Amino acid sequence: MTTVLEAAKRGDRRGSRLTKIREQGHVPGVVYGKAFGNESVTVDEIALTKTLRENGKNGVFKLALEGEQTDVIVYDLQMDSIKGEILHVDFYALDMKSELDADVPVITAGDSAGVKDGGVMQQAVYELSVKALPNDIPENIEVDVSNLEVNDSVQVKDLEVDGKYTINNDPEEVIISILPPTEEPEEPGLGGETEEGTPALVDAEEGDEAKTPEEEAKEKEE
Template structure:
Protein backbone atom coordinates (compact mmCIF):
# COMPACT_ATOMS: atom_id res chain seq x y z
CA UNK A 1 0.00 0.00 0.00
CA UNK A 2 1.38 3.37 -1.04
CA UNK A 3 -0.16 5.42 1.77
CA UNK A 4 0.57 5.00 5.46
CA UNK A 5 -1.10 6.58 8.47
CA UNK A 6 0.60 7.03 11.82
CA UNK A 7 -1.14 8.55 14.81
CA UNK A 8 0.20 9.54 18.23
CA UNK A 9 -1.93 8.80 21.27
CA UNK A 10 -1.79 8.71 25.05
CA UNK A 11 -3.35 6.36 27.60
CA UNK A 12 -6.53 7.83 29.04
CA UNK A 13 -6.92 7.18 32.75
CA UNK A 14 -9.45 9.90 33.58
CA UNK A 15 -12.80 8.51 32.39
CA UNK A 16 -16.36 9.78 32.67
CA UNK A 17 -18.47 12.49 31.01
CA UNK A 18 -16.78 15.35 32.84
CA UNK A 19 -13.33 14.17 31.80
CA UNK A 20 -14.52 13.71 28.23
CA UNK A 21 -15.82 17.28 28.08
CA UNK A 22 -12.50 18.59 29.38
CA UNK A 23 -10.62 16.61 26.75
CA UNK A 24 -12.72 18.04 23.94
CA UNK A 25 -12.14 21.56 25.20
CA UNK A 26 -8.42 20.79 24.92
CA UNK A 27 -8.99 19.70 21.30
CA UNK A 28 -8.43 16.05 22.14
CA UNK A 29 -10.54 13.09 20.97
CA UNK A 30 -11.35 10.17 23.31
CA UNK A 31 -11.00 6.76 21.67
CA UNK A 32 -10.66 3.07 22.42
CA UNK A 33 -8.50 0.28 21.03
CA UNK A 34 -9.86 -3.28 21.35
CA UNK A 35 -9.65 -6.78 19.88
CA UNK A 36 -7.04 -9.45 19.10
CA UNK A 37 -7.63 -11.13 22.45
CA UNK A 38 -6.26 -8.17 24.44
CA UNK A 39 -7.95 -5.86 26.92
CA UNK A 40 -9.51 -2.65 25.57
CA UNK A 41 -7.40 0.47 26.09
CA UNK A 42 -8.84 3.96 26.42
CA UNK A 43 -6.73 6.59 24.66
CA UNK A 44 -6.77 10.20 23.53
CA UNK A 45 -5.63 11.64 20.21
CA UNK A 46 -5.12 15.16 18.95
CA UNK A 47 -8.27 16.36 17.21
CA UNK A 48 -6.43 18.09 14.36
CA UNK A 49 -4.23 15.11 13.46
CA UNK A 50 -7.21 12.77 13.45
CA UNK A 51 -9.39 15.17 11.47
CA UNK A 52 -6.63 15.66 8.90
CA UNK A 53 -6.28 11.88 8.48
CA UNK A 54 -10.01 11.34 8.01
CA UNK A 55 -10.03 13.77 5.08
CA UNK A 56 -8.30 11.05 3.03
CA UNK A 57 -10.71 8.26 2.04
CA UNK A 58 -7.86 5.76 2.25
CA UNK A 59 -7.78 6.28 6.03
CA UNK A 60 -10.91 4.12 6.33
CA UNK A 61 -9.53 1.17 4.36
CA UNK A 62 -5.93 1.06 5.59
CA UNK A 63 -4.12 -0.54 8.46
CA UNK A 64 -3.20 2.32 10.77
CA UNK A 65 -0.32 2.59 13.20
CA UNK A 66 -1.06 4.20 16.57
CA UNK A 67 1.82 5.00 18.90
CA UNK A 68 0.35 4.78 22.40
CA UNK A 69 2.94 6.21 24.77
CA UNK A 70 5.72 4.41 22.90
CA UNK A 71 3.87 1.17 22.13
CA UNK A 72 2.79 0.83 18.50
CA UNK A 73 -0.53 -0.81 17.69
CA UNK A 74 -1.66 -1.92 14.23
CA UNK A 75 -5.37 -1.17 13.91
CA UNK A 76 -8.23 -0.36 11.57
CA UNK A 77 -10.90 2.21 12.36
CA UNK A 78 -14.29 0.63 13.08
CA UNK A 79 -16.39 3.61 14.17
CA UNK A 80 -16.10 7.38 14.12
CA UNK A 81 -18.59 9.60 15.93
CA UNK A 82 -19.01 13.16 14.67
CA UNK A 83 -20.84 16.11 16.20
CA UNK A 84 -24.32 16.37 14.60
CA UNK A 85 -23.98 20.10 13.86
CA UNK A 86 -20.31 21.02 14.09
CA UNK A 87 -17.20 19.85 12.25
CA UNK A 88 -15.92 18.09 15.36
CA UNK A 89 -14.89 14.47 15.96
CA UNK A 90 -16.40 13.15 19.18
CA UNK A 91 -15.08 9.59 19.57
CA UNK A 92 -13.26 6.85 17.65
CA UNK A 93 -13.14 3.06 17.91
CA UNK A 94 -10.06 1.21 16.65
CA UNK A 95 -9.76 -2.58 16.32
CA UNK A 96 -6.41 -4.33 16.61
CA UNK A 97 -5.23 -6.25 13.58
CA UNK A 98 -3.70 -9.71 13.61
CA UNK A 99 -1.71 -10.33 10.43
CA UNK A 100 -2.79 -13.99 10.53
CA UNK A 101 -6.54 -13.36 10.83
CA UNK A 102 -8.95 -12.19 8.14
CA UNK A 103 -10.65 -8.87 8.71
CA UNK A 104 -13.68 -7.14 7.27
CA UNK A 105 -13.29 -3.60 5.98
CA UNK A 106 -15.44 -1.28 3.88
CA UNK A 107 -13.36 -0.30 0.85
CA UNK A 108 -14.28 2.66 -1.41
CA UNK A 109 -15.33 2.02 -4.99
CA UNK A 110 -13.68 3.99 -7.81
CA UNK A 111 -15.77 4.09 -10.97
CA UNK A 112 -13.84 4.37 -14.23
CA UNK A 113 -14.88 4.73 -17.87
CA UNK A 114 -18.05 6.72 -17.27
CA UNK A 115 -17.36 9.24 -20.04
CA UNK A 116 -16.62 6.44 -22.52
CA UNK A 117 -19.76 4.44 -21.72
CA UNK A 118 -22.13 4.28 -24.74
CA UNK A 119 -25.11 4.84 -22.44
CA UNK A 120 -23.61 8.05 -21.06
CA UNK A 121 -22.78 9.29 -24.56
CA UNK A 122 -26.42 8.73 -25.51
CA UNK A 123 -27.56 11.00 -22.69
CA UNK A 124 -28.12 8.37 -20.02
CA UNK A 125 -27.60 9.09 -16.33
CA UNK A 126 -24.99 7.08 -14.43
CA UNK A 127 -26.36 6.12 -11.00
CA UNK A 128 -24.09 4.84 -8.22
CA UNK A 129 -26.08 2.55 -5.93
CA UNK A 130 -23.02 1.83 -3.74
CA UNK A 131 -19.96 3.93 -2.96
CA UNK A 132 -18.08 1.26 -1.00
CA UNK A 133 -18.10 -2.48 -0.52
CA UNK A 134 -17.25 -4.68 2.47
CA UNK A 135 -14.27 -6.90 1.77
CA UNK A 136 -12.92 -9.84 3.78
CA UNK A 137 -9.21 -10.63 3.52
CA UNK A 138 -5.92 -10.97 5.35
CA UNK A 139 -4.41 -7.60 6.33
CA UNK A 140 -1.59 -7.85 3.79
CA UNK A 141 -4.14 -8.18 0.96
CA UNK A 142 -6.27 -5.20 1.96
CA UNK A 143 -6.81 -2.98 -1.12
CA UNK A 144 -6.90 0.81 -1.00
CA UNK A 145 -9.97 0.83 -3.27
CA UNK A 146 -11.92 -1.34 -5.73
CA UNK A 147 -12.17 -0.30 -9.39
CA UNK A 148 -15.41 -0.79 -11.29
CA UNK A 149 -15.23 -0.28 -15.07
CA UNK A 150 -18.50 0.99 -16.58
CA UNK A 151 -17.10 1.85 -20.02
CA UNK A 152 -19.15 -0.87 -21.79
CA UNK A 153 -22.56 -0.06 -20.29
CA UNK A 154 -25.51 0.90 -22.47
CA UNK A 155 -28.68 2.63 -21.32
CA UNK A 156 -30.55 0.12 -19.18
CA UNK A 157 -27.42 -1.83 -18.24
CA UNK A 158 -26.23 -2.34 -14.68
CA UNK A 159 -23.45 -4.02 -12.72
CA UNK A 160 -23.92 -6.00 -9.51
CA UNK A 161 -21.49 -7.14 -6.83
CA UNK A 162 -20.98 -10.45 -8.62
CA UNK A 163 -19.77 -8.55 -11.71
CA UNK A 164 -16.83 -7.04 -9.82
CA UNK A 165 -13.59 -8.94 -10.34
CA UNK A 166 -11.51 -9.07 -7.17
CA UNK A 167 -7.83 -9.85 -6.75
CA UNK A 168 -6.82 -13.19 -5.27
CA UNK A 169 -7.34 -13.36 -1.53
CA UNK A 170 -10.32 -10.99 -1.49
CA UNK A 171 -13.91 -11.97 -0.74
CA UNK A 172 -17.11 -9.96 -0.99
CA UNK A 173 -18.83 -10.21 2.40
CA UNK A 174 -22.34 -9.70 0.97
CA UNK A 175 -21.91 -12.50 -1.60
CA UNK A 176 -20.81 -14.90 1.15
CA UNK A 177 -24.35 -14.49 2.52
CA UNK A 178 -26.04 -15.77 -0.64
CA UNK A 179 -27.21 -14.76 -4.11
CA UNK A 180 -30.02 -12.60 -2.75
CA UNK A 181 -27.33 -10.23 -1.42
CA UNK A 182 -25.97 -9.57 -4.91
CA UNK A 183 -26.69 -5.84 -4.78
CA UNK A 184 -26.66 -3.45 -7.71
CA UNK A 185 -23.55 -1.29 -7.77
CA UNK A 186 -24.05 1.02 -10.75
CA UNK A 187 -26.50 1.51 -13.61
CA UNK A 188 -27.09 3.78 -16.59
CA UNK A 189 -30.67 4.95 -16.81
CA UNK A 190 -32.54 6.90 -19.45
CA UNK A 191 -32.66 10.64 -18.80
CA UNK A 192 -36.34 11.03 -17.94
CA UNK A 193 -36.14 14.82 -17.79
CA UNK A 194 -34.81 14.96 -21.35
CA UNK A 195 -37.55 12.58 -22.51
CA UNK A 196 -40.21 14.79 -20.92
CA UNK A 197 -38.75 17.87 -22.62
CA UNK A 198 -38.78 16.07 -25.97
CA UNK A 199 -42.40 15.02 -25.45
CA UNK A 200 -43.38 18.59 -24.57
CA UNK A 201 -41.55 19.98 -27.60
CA UNK A 202 -43.19 17.37 -29.83
CA UNK A 203 -46.64 18.18 -28.48
CA UNK A 204 -46.07 21.93 -28.94
CA UNK A 205 -44.83 21.36 -32.50
CA UNK A 206 -47.85 19.22 -33.34
CA UNK A 207 -50.17 21.79 -31.80
CA UNK A 208 -48.57 24.57 -33.87
CA UNK A 209 -48.94 22.59 -37.07
CA UNK A 210 -52.59 21.91 -36.24
CA UNK A 211 -53.29 25.59 -35.69
CA UNK A 212 -51.61 26.50 -38.97
CA UNK A 213 -53.68 23.86 -40.75
CA UNK A 214 -56.95 25.14 -39.30
CA UNK A 215 -56.01 28.71 -40.29
CA UNK A 216 -55.85 27.74 -43.93
Protein backbone atom coordinates in the same frame (compact mmCIF):
# COMPACT_ATOMS: atom_id res chain seq x y z
CA MET B 1 7.50 3.83 6.45
CA THR B 2 4.75 2.80 8.88
CA THR B 3 2.84 5.65 10.50
CA VAL B 4 2.93 5.75 14.32
CA LEU B 5 0.17 7.59 16.19
CA GLU B 6 0.82 8.43 19.85
CA ALA B 7 -1.98 7.73 22.35
CA ALA B 8 -2.47 8.14 26.07
CA LYS B 9 -4.67 6.20 28.47
CA ARG B 10 -7.69 7.90 30.03
CA GLY B 11 -9.68 6.73 33.01
CA ASP B 12 -12.38 9.37 33.47
CA ARG B 13 -15.26 8.74 31.06
CA ARG B 14 -17.62 11.46 32.31
CA GLY B 15 -19.13 13.76 29.71
CA SER B 16 -17.59 16.86 31.29
CA ARG B 17 -14.15 15.27 31.08
CA LEU B 18 -14.67 14.37 27.40
CA THR B 19 -15.61 17.97 26.64
CA LYS B 20 -12.42 19.20 28.30
CA ILE B 21 -10.35 16.68 26.29
CA ARG B 22 -11.80 18.04 23.05
CA GLU B 23 -11.25 21.65 24.11
CA GLN B 24 -7.56 20.80 24.60
CA GLY B 25 -7.28 19.62 20.99
CA HIS B 26 -7.50 15.90 21.68
CA VAL B 27 -9.95 13.18 20.63
CA PRO B 28 -11.29 10.59 23.07
CA GLY B 29 -11.30 7.03 21.80
CA VAL B 30 -11.11 3.35 22.56
CA VAL B 31 -8.85 0.51 21.40
CA TYR B 32 -10.18 -3.03 21.36
CA GLY B 33 -9.45 -6.43 19.83
CA LYS B 34 -9.62 -10.14 20.59
CA ALA B 35 -6.10 -10.35 21.97
CA PHE B 36 -5.78 -6.71 23.03
CA GLY B 37 -8.81 -6.34 25.27
CA ASN B 38 -10.35 -2.86 25.71
CA GLU B 39 -8.65 0.41 26.59
CA SER B 40 -9.90 4.01 26.66
CA VAL B 41 -7.43 6.47 25.12
CA THR B 42 -6.95 9.98 23.82
CA VAL B 43 -5.04 11.09 20.70
CA ASP B 44 -4.05 14.45 19.29
CA GLU B 45 -6.70 15.58 16.78
CA ILE B 46 -4.21 17.07 14.29
CA ALA B 47 -2.04 13.93 14.39
CA LEU B 48 -5.13 11.72 13.93
CA THR B 49 -6.33 13.76 10.96
CA LYS B 50 -2.89 13.53 9.35
CA THR B 51 -2.79 9.76 9.95
CA LEU B 52 -6.19 9.31 8.30
CA ARG B 53 -5.11 11.41 5.33
CA GLU B 54 -1.91 9.41 4.84
CA ASN B 55 -3.33 5.92 5.37
CA GLY B 56 -6.91 6.14 4.15
CA LYS B 57 -10.02 4.78 5.79
CA ASN B 58 -8.84 1.16 6.00
CA GLY B 59 -5.11 1.78 6.24
CA VAL B 60 -3.05 -0.09 8.84
CA PHE B 61 -0.83 1.95 11.17
CA LYS B 62 0.71 1.61 14.63
CA LEU B 63 -0.81 3.05 17.80
CA ALA B 64 1.83 3.76 20.44
CA LEU B 65 0.51 3.37 23.98
CA GLU B 66 2.77 3.41 27.04
CA GLY B 67 5.84 2.34 25.09
CA GLU B 68 4.17 -0.47 23.16
CA GLN B 69 3.04 -0.30 19.54
CA THR B 70 -0.03 -2.10 18.24
CA ASP B 71 -1.16 -2.52 14.63
CA VAL B 72 -4.61 -0.93 14.31
CA ILE B 73 -7.15 0.39 11.84
CA VAL B 74 -9.81 3.01 12.45
CA TYR B 75 -13.02 1.05 12.92
CA ASP B 76 -15.36 3.99 13.49
CA LEU B 77 -15.35 7.78 13.59
CA GLN B 78 -17.95 10.03 15.16
CA MET B 79 -18.00 13.47 13.56
CA ASP B 80 -19.56 16.82 14.41
CA SER B 81 -21.45 17.44 11.16
CA ILE B 82 -21.57 21.21 11.75
CA LYS B 83 -18.01 21.94 12.89
CA GLY B 84 -16.39 19.05 11.01
CA GLU B 85 -14.53 17.98 14.15
CA ILE B 86 -13.80 14.39 15.23
CA LEU B 87 -15.75 13.64 18.41
CA HIS B 88 -14.67 10.05 19.05
CA VAL B 89 -12.58 7.33 17.40
CA ASP B 90 -12.62 3.53 17.67
CA PHE B 91 -9.36 1.70 16.93
CA TYR B 92 -9.37 -2.03 16.22
CA ALA B 93 -6.25 -3.91 17.32
CA LEU B 94 -5.28 -6.32 14.55
CA ASP B 95 -4.00 -9.82 14.27
CA MET B 96 -2.04 -9.36 11.05
CA LYS B 97 -2.36 -13.06 10.19
CA SER B 98 -6.14 -13.19 10.51
CA GLU B 99 -8.66 -11.99 7.94
CA LEU B 100 -11.25 -9.40 8.88
CA ASP B 101 -14.25 -7.73 7.29
CA ALA B 102 -14.05 -4.10 6.19
CA ASP B 103 -16.24 -1.69 4.25
CA VAL B 104 -14.49 -0.34 1.15
CA PRO B 105 -15.64 2.67 -0.92
CA VAL B 106 -16.80 2.10 -4.51
CA ILE B 107 -15.60 4.65 -7.08
CA THR B 108 -16.30 4.93 -10.80
CA ALA B 109 -13.81 5.43 -13.64
CA GLY B 110 -14.39 6.57 -17.20
CA ASP B 111 -17.30 8.21 -18.98
CA SER B 112 -20.26 5.98 -19.76
CA ALA B 113 -21.23 5.66 -23.42
CA GLY B 114 -24.87 5.51 -22.33
CA VAL B 115 -24.60 8.77 -20.40
CA LYS B 116 -23.10 10.43 -23.48
CA ASP B 117 -26.25 9.33 -25.34
CA GLY B 118 -28.47 11.00 -22.77
CA GLY B 119 -28.82 8.22 -20.21
CA VAL B 120 -28.53 8.71 -16.46
CA MET B 121 -26.04 6.80 -14.31
CA GLN B 122 -27.46 5.55 -11.03
CA GLN B 123 -25.10 4.28 -8.33
CA ALA B 124 -26.96 2.11 -5.82
CA VAL B 125 -23.97 0.90 -3.76
CA TYR B 126 -21.25 3.19 -2.41
CA GLU B 127 -19.47 0.69 -0.16
CA LEU B 128 -18.77 -3.03 -0.42
CA SER B 129 -17.90 -5.39 2.43
CA VAL B 130 -14.70 -7.33 1.83
CA LYS B 131 -12.80 -10.03 3.73
CA ALA B 132 -9.01 -9.88 3.65
CA LEU B 133 -5.83 -9.82 5.68
CA PRO B 134 -5.30 -6.34 7.18
CA ASN B 135 -2.58 -5.36 4.70
CA ASP B 136 -4.61 -6.61 1.72
CA ILE B 137 -7.71 -4.49 2.29
CA PRO B 138 -8.05 -2.27 -0.80
CA GLU B 139 -8.32 1.49 -0.37
CA ASN B 140 -11.25 1.46 -2.81
CA ILE B 141 -12.89 -0.69 -5.46
CA GLU B 142 -12.93 0.88 -8.91
CA VAL B 143 -15.70 0.23 -11.41
CA ASP B 144 -15.00 1.10 -15.07
CA VAL B 145 -18.23 2.44 -16.60
CA SER B 146 -16.80 3.42 -20.01
CA ASN B 147 -18.51 0.63 -21.96
CA LEU B 148 -21.88 0.82 -20.25
CA GLU B 149 -24.72 1.57 -22.64
CA VAL B 150 -28.28 2.59 -21.76
CA ASN B 151 -30.00 -0.21 -19.79
CA ASP B 152 -26.63 -1.81 -18.90
CA SER B 153 -25.71 -2.48 -15.27
CA VAL B 154 -22.83 -3.76 -13.14
CA GLN B 155 -23.45 -6.38 -10.47
CA VAL B 156 -21.13 -7.55 -7.72
CA LYS B 157 -20.39 -10.73 -9.68
CA ASP B 158 -19.11 -8.62 -12.60
CA LEU B 159 -16.25 -7.12 -10.60
CA GLU B 160 -12.71 -8.31 -11.12
CA VAL B 161 -11.16 -9.36 -7.81
CA ASP B 162 -7.36 -9.70 -7.55
CA GLY B 163 -7.49 -12.71 -5.24
CA LYS B 164 -6.20 -10.90 -2.15
CA TYR B 165 -9.72 -10.27 -0.91
CA THR B 166 -13.25 -11.56 -1.36
CA ILE B 167 -16.47 -9.56 -1.51
CA ASN B 168 -19.14 -10.43 1.03
CA ASN B 169 -22.08 -8.80 -0.77
CA ASP B 170 -24.71 -10.76 -2.71
CA PRO B 171 -23.26 -11.51 -6.20
CA GLU B 172 -26.56 -10.40 -7.80
CA GLU B 173 -26.56 -6.99 -6.10
CA VAL B 174 -26.62 -4.14 -8.65
CA ILE B 175 -23.95 -1.52 -8.05
CA ILE B 176 -24.37 0.80 -11.03
CA SER B 177 -26.96 1.03 -13.81
CA ILE B 178 -27.51 3.32 -16.78
CA LEU B 179 -31.12 4.45 -16.98
CA PRO B 180 -32.83 5.49 -20.24
CA PRO B 181 -33.18 9.20 -20.99
CA THR B 182 -36.29 10.82 -19.56
CA GLU B 183 -38.96 10.87 -22.30
CA GLU B 184 -40.39 14.28 -23.10
CA PRO B 185 -44.21 14.40 -22.91
CA GLU B 186 -45.89 14.70 -26.32
CA GLU B 187 -47.54 17.99 -27.14
CA PRO B 188 -51.32 17.63 -27.47
CA GLY B 189 -52.46 17.78 -31.12
CA LEU B 190 -55.06 20.21 -32.32
CA GLY B 191 -57.35 17.36 -33.39
CA GLY B 192 -59.72 19.56 -35.40
CA GLU B 193 -60.01 22.18 -32.67
CA THR B 194 -59.73 25.91 -33.12
CA GLU B 195 -57.22 27.99 -31.24
CA GLU B 196 -59.92 28.69 -28.64
CA GLY B 197 -60.36 24.95 -28.10
CA THR B 198 -63.91 24.71 -29.55
CA PRO B 199 -64.72 22.23 -32.34
CA ALA B 200 -64.54 23.65 -35.88
CA LEU B 201 -67.87 23.68 -37.70
CA VAL B 202 -67.34 21.93 -41.05
CA ASP B 203 -70.90 21.12 -42.19
CA ALA B 204 -71.62 24.43 -43.89
CA GLU B 205 -71.67 24.61 -47.66
CA GLU B 206 -68.78 26.33 -49.35
CA GLY B 207 -69.18 30.08 -49.19
CA ASP B 208 -71.75 29.96 -46.36
CA GLU B 209 -71.01 30.83 -42.79
CA ALA B 210 -71.38 27.88 -40.47
CA LYS B 211 -74.36 28.06 -38.12
CA THR B 212 -74.29 27.02 -34.52
CA PRO B 213 -76.73 24.31 -33.30
CA GLU B 214 -78.72 27.03 -31.50
CA GLU B 215 -79.15 29.02 -34.71
CA GLU B 216 -80.27 25.92 -36.65
CA ALA B 217 -82.81 25.04 -33.97
CA LYS B 218 -84.23 28.58 -34.07
CA GLU B 219 -84.64 28.45 -37.89
CA LYS B 220 -86.62 25.18 -37.64
CA GLU B 221 -89.01 26.75 -35.13
CA GLU B 222 -89.59 29.65 -37.50
